[in-house]
Structures are given as structure tokens and as C-alpha cells.
Amino acid sequence: MTTAEIKGSILNDVVFMGLRSAIGVIFILHGMMKFNPGFANALPNMGLPPEMQIPIALAEVVPGILLIIGVLSRFSGAxxxxxxxGAIFHIKGAQSMTGDGGVEFDVILLAASLVIMIAGPGRISLAQAIKKIPRCIH
Known part of the structure; x- marks a missing residue:
């Protein structure tokens, strides 16, 4: 490998770690807000039962944490x-890309989640570190 190829490879790993971390933080922050009782009160207006508050919040917080540490990244991305x-089509109705009720931010998060799902976590992740741990086979 040439020096340029090595630097490019390292840069790719850092970029994947950065993408995972940024998306993970965004979903953790948005998911934590959904634990607020006001979110449960707003769910019926969105066509969802209030009992969905905790599953929706957990569906954002837990994968966000897993993305940051780099474990089950493909599953979390999916x-x-x-x-x-669901947010784009059920909650916002995909009415407009920008402005009030716009889905541009949601589309960016969807695209980034799909990239993580397809490309995986990269080499700077706990999943990669675990693969390198020597194992004893009996």
C-alpha cells in the first residue's frame, strides 16, 4: 500500500466514525425528548396511541447509543x-421538503442511516475491536 492509500483508508475509518457519532448523538437527543409526558399527549394528534411513547423513544435512543460505540451498527441503521x-410519511405526510412540516432534515437522517446500514461501522468501532480479541476454541 502506498502512503496515500493508507491515509485514505484511515480517513475513511474516521469519516465513518464521525458519521456514526453525529447520527447517534442526534437520535439520542431527539429520543430523550420523547420521554417527556407532553410527547405522549401529542401522539393521538399524530394518529398513534399514547402507549407508543416509550417504544418510539427507545427506538431512537438505544440505536443511537449503539451507533456511537459501533456495535450492531447495521441493525441500528436499519x-x-x-x-x-415513519416520521416522513406517517407523521409529516411528506407534504413539503422545506418550511413548516418540511422533511429535509428527516431525509438527511434517513440517508445517513441507510449509509450506515449498508456500509457498516468502519474499522474504528467496538465491533471491529472485539473481532481482534484472541479466542480460545475448545
Whole structure:
């Protein structure tokens, strides 16, 4: 490998870690807000029962944490993609890309979640570190 290829490879790993971390933080912050009782009161206006408050909040917080540490990243990306498709089409009705009720931010989060789901966590992740731990096979 040439020096340029090594630097490019390291840069790719750092970029994937950055993407995972940024998306993870965004989903953790948005998910934590959904634990507020006011969110449960707003759910019937969105066509969802109030009992969905905790599952919706957990569906954002837990994958967000897993993305940051780099474990089950593909599964987390898939789950967050499903959450974002629901937000775009069920909650916001995909009425407008920008402005009030716009889905531009949701589309960006969906795209980033799909990239993580397809590309995986990269080499700077706990999943990669676990693969390198020597194992004893009996």
C-alpha cells in the first residue's frame, strides 16, 4: 500500500466514525425528548396511541447509543431508517421538503442511516475491536 492509500483508508475509518457519532448523538437527543409526558399527549394528534411513547423513544435512543460505540451498527441503521420513514410519511405526510412540516432534515437522517446500514461501522468501532480479541476454541 502506498502512503496515500493508507491515509485514505484511515480517513475513511474516521469519516465513518464521525458519521456514526453525529447520527447517534442526534437520535439520542431527539429520543430523550420523547420521554417527556407532553410527547405522549401529542401522539393521538399524530394518529398513534399514547402507549407508543416509550417504544418510539427507545427506538431512537438505544440505536443511537449503539451507533456511537459501533456495535450492531447495521441493525441500528436499519431500525433508524424505519423510524425515519415513519416520521416522513406517517407523521409529516411528506407534504413539503422545506418550511413548516418540511422533511429535509428527516431525509438527511434517513440517508445517513441507510449509509450506515449498508456500509457498516468502519474499522474504528467496538465491533471491529472485539473481532481482534484472541479466542480460545475448545
Amino acid at each position: 431500525l433508524l431508517s424505519i423510524v425515519m420513514i
